Amino acid sequence: MSGKSVSVAAIVVALISLVVAGYAVSMLQSTDATLAQIESTQSVTYVGTTENFTIVNEYVDGVHQFVPSTIIVHEGDTINFKIKNTENMLHGFAIDAYGIHVFLQPNNTTTVSFVANKPGLSTFYCFLHPDHLHGELVVTYAPPTYPNLNSTIYPSTMHQSTQN
Numbered sequence: 001m002s003g004k005s006v007s008v009a010a011i012v013v014a015l016i017s018l019v020v021a022g023y024a025v026s027m028l029q030s031t032d033a034t035l036a037q038i039e040s041t042q043s044v045t046y047v048g049t050t051e052n053f054t055i056v057n058e059y060v061d062g063v064h065q066f067v068p069s070t071i072i073v074h075e076g077d078t079i080n081f082k083i084k085n086t087e088n089m090l091h092g093f094a095i096d097a098y099g100i101h102v103f104l105q106p107n108n109t110t111t112v113s114f115v116a117n118k119p120g121l122s123t124f125y126c127f128l129h130p131d132h133l134h135g136e137l138v139v140t141y142a143p144p145t146y147p148n149l150n151s152t153i154y155p156s157t158m159h160q161s162t163q164n
């Protein structure tokens with residue numbers, strides 16, 4: 001084998017390597033661009049929903065109580081409470097963190113609405129009777145932004161990026 005043919009072969013190998021490397025880099029860049037596009041166009045930020053609850057004030061086994069006594073919602077949800085006082089006496093309903101303070105007329109229904117924008121625990125209670133069992137409102141942190149995995153664009157775009 002002559003020195004000339006060796007150098008020609010080396011140049012051919014070098015050119016092929018450059019083409020392959022360039023192709024690999026362009027593939028990586030297009031994949032990055034595709035992922036960035038997916039993240040910017042196909043992500044979902046949690047938007048609060050409207051949650052309706054019926055809370056019944058009742059007298060059971062000698063105890064005034066709110067049922068249910070635990071309510072769990074997401075931060076940002078709009079909450080509608082329909083509070084039914086099934087007793088033949090006046091009660092109160094308060095959630096200090098939200099400035100809610102209403103009277104529950106005997107055998108009547110009272111509605112309360114607010115946006116649950118304070119993550120954590122808040123107590124709801126009757127401000128007229130210390131022995132009236134209270135309840136807890138649990139407001140969880142809103143879920144973080146996440147890719148919309150239900151979108152059919154997600155897998156098809158990923159597939160196309162490997163063919164470019």
Ligand SMILES: [Cu+2]
Pocket residue numbers: 064090091092126127128129132
């Ligand atoms: Cu009460």
